[in-house]
Amino acid sequence: MSETSPYASVIARVPVREDEVALRGGRTRLWIYGADDAAHRIVFLHGLRGDHHGLEPIVAHLPDARVVVPDLPGFGQSPPLPDDPHDVGGYAAWARDLLAAVAPAGDAVLAGHSFGSIVATAALARSQPPASDETEPAPPVRGLVLVNPIAASALAGPRVVVTRLAVLYHHLAAALPEHVGTALLRHPVMTRVASVAMATTGDRDLRRWIHAEHDRYFSTFADRRTLLEAFHASVGHDVGEFAGAVTAPTLLVAAERDDIAPPAAQRALVGRFPEARLAMVPGTGHLAHYETPDAVAAAMSEFLTALPVT
Template sequence: MTPTTRYAASPYEEALGRVPVRRAELPVLGGMTRYWDYGDADAGTTLVLVHGFRGDHHGLEPVVAQLSGLRLISPDLPGFGESTPMTECDHDIDGYTHWLRAFVAALGLEGRVILLGHSFGSIVVSATLAEAGVTRPSSVVLVNPIGQPALAGPRGVLTRLAIFYYWLAAALPERLGFALLRNRLIVRVMSVAMAKTRDRGLRSWIHGQHDSYFSAFSDRRVVLQAFRASVAHDVSEYAARIAEPTLLVAAVDDDITPIAAERRLRGIFPDARLVEIPDVGHLIHYEKPVEAARAIEAFLTEQGLVSPARAEGAA
């Protein structure tokens, strides 16, 4: 794989091109959080999206492209994408929950607010809402939620290999460790393992997304801290303390959290519903964004957070 590698075009490019977008930034906890503000800036409901481990805002754009009648704010997590690291706290669960509270407060949003977390972002959102005294959103959406400890998943052996990989990256001298973390062959192996689609064009585009953005982190310290947080926590730790109506959008073939664990997770929340999407794994946001968006719209319509007319118009 060289810098001249050609990938298939995004199947969601045309839909995303119809969505207004504004780029902005806010100073938060000693770092600069850069975010993308999509959709209707005057909408009565705002969806704040938190992406997964080693990703950035690009990963959730296929879902953003399918939603209408909303304002959608999608930041790059501190230390990833274009956001700079925090200097006032570590990049662990406590640090990221502190950041999410501060970021949402700094936005000064009016109207109804919904928090959406994907994968690692589902842990960040859940941990934030489990704390007492937090400003409460209208509802919560978790896509590919991490519903049980990572080592308990159907591919726990791969998680152990990942732990060794990050341990080795930490043990090596700085330059070699950083290079290992950004190794393109390892990124491709991860991408191949997670993609379930048999569509060659879609697989090519997914690999291109991972090659382009999966190594867009600021430094070794940030990614190692975030990785430790991603395998040390899961949503089930926090679910019982989240009273808001919650939508879980889960993949039937997820290798990280099996669907049986997602069904158990639903029962831990005081008020949750589960939508199961077949024939997809941990990449719902790439492979099944239309299905995810329809589930989100139906949920928000049920909660009275978007009008049925707008939700139907996005179909």
């Protein structure tokens, strides 16, 4: 089985360094790609059960950008939030603090993939309350980019039956003793089923690599509680809840074959933002960051270039 990344050579050319920032009483591991004097700055949030590795193929196709990619708290190398829940409000508050720490000048674009699209949009919504009872203002940014955005709640979407089965699976994992439930959530068969369901490419080598990526990183969540909180947040919310309160220019990068966030829902979603445009990537699904990262990056680059200079 080939597990060699088809993007290894282009990723290897991108300078990268690791760092860590203290946020909301905890620590967040992050990776900074590209030159410090790059023309554009991006803070990019990954999706559920992922980590920074999943966004590297897109980042590698953005040579004119300095991209900060954190591991969301509770995933990858970032430990869970010590005091906040791992729901949309908790992650949105964390994302606002992240922007203040790594892009205090307000010159960055915030981006998110899949569940990260919900978090990113909630973080920039003017009236979205964080985990505390106080309302924090949306941080200044140049723009917002949403890749494979969750256009409608999965509990009401076209894959509602599959989603309800996934909810039942997670409820079972929650009801079992912790070590048994955690093992169930990390079971390789569950990982492979999810990977096969999401991959749309007909390229066998690319499919093998995608499955290998999920095998490596899909189960790097910190603990059962964190994953369950984040999972229920991901299926119970969508970008549309927060779209109307986002004032930043917004780009939606959707995928033609995405049955988690289908094109019709994306076309409806773009109209809910005060200022947004839609780019549709043909021939791919919800794993556009793996299958067509060059096309995603091209849409992002065009959007970045068109933004007013800060």
